[in-house]
Structure formats: structure tokens, C-alpha cells
Amino acid sequence: MLGEIYDFELGTGFQEFEFDSIGPKGVIRKVVQYSETNLKDLYNLGFGDKDNKTNKINDLTITNNGDSQKVLATVASTLLVFTEYFPEASVITVGATLARTRLYRIGISNNLDAIEKDFHVYGLKNNKWHKFAKNIPYDAFLVKRKR
């Protein structure tokens, strides 16, 4: 079971999700989007902050709002909803920076038992996909819902 998560909203197409991170830096709007890639049934997970004033999306910053576990558990929850709506989908995600990729790895590691109940999880290392293992740095991640 995932840990505590934020309430979130989603579009009617089940591909756009938003929620608020609440912490010492204030309320920061988070955006998750599942975009179609060039391969059928393969979607890219994009995740970043929305500037409250300009509405611009930034996926390069580390927010440091003291709630990264809750934020990543919320993203994992959107993944569950997305793949219930698109059960045939695989999802790939690549961190925009090394720090982001590391954050994703930690997020997957911390929720691995819960995630592996529903998903096959892979990490990309040395240009090969491997079954995800904790404490190994990967360049990208791919999940596919178990049937």
C-alpha cells in the first residue's frame, strides 16, 4: 500500500493530473502528464511544478518542500489510476536531471513492495533494461501493469 498521498484532480481523458504540495515553501502546484510516445501503448510520464503566477511548467527544480515521499506516493497513485484506465499501457519516465532521476529511483525503492504488487518494474542501465533493484542508479524507468 502506498503511503500518505495528496488529494489530486485529473482530466476526463485520465492523462493529466494536478495536486498541491504543501510545506515550508508554501503551496506548490504539481503537474503529472502521461503523453503518447512513438510506440503504441507506451506513454511518457512527465512531472513538474506549475508556477502559480505564470502557469509555466518547470521540471528542473527540486522543490525541497519537505514532502518528497508524499509527492512521489501521489505520483504513484496517479500511475495506478492511469493504468486502470489504460490497462494495456506501459509507462516510461526519464528524470530531467540526475537529481530528479535519483529522486524517482528513491521514490520507486521506497514504494517497491506496493508498486510490484501491480506492476513489472524495470530500470535502464548501460543501455539495457533490467528488473528494478534497489540502490542501483538507473537512467530511466519503465513499468507495465501486471495482468
Place this chain on the structure above:
Amino acid sequence: MKTKRKTPKLPKGAKINPVLDKYNDVVLFPEKLKMANHILKTVGLPKI
């Protein structure tokens, strides 16, 4: 033909907001999508 999909039961605290549909045709993370497509093209998919 568009696949008719079954709407899943949403977790507590999740709600549909049609305002978010404004992003339907917008790629919000184009660089990540580009990176993902590059990986898929050069490495392919894992054997599941």
C-alpha cells in the same frame, strides 16, 4: 475507432476536473518525451 474505456473507481481524494482537459493536446514535458522516444528507438523495450 476509439476504444470505449471503463472508468475506474478513483481513490479517496481524487476527482475529475474537466478544466485539466485544456492540456489534452499539449505536451507539457517535450524534452522528457524526446528523451523517452530516443531511448525507445535505441534500446527498445524490456522483455516482459
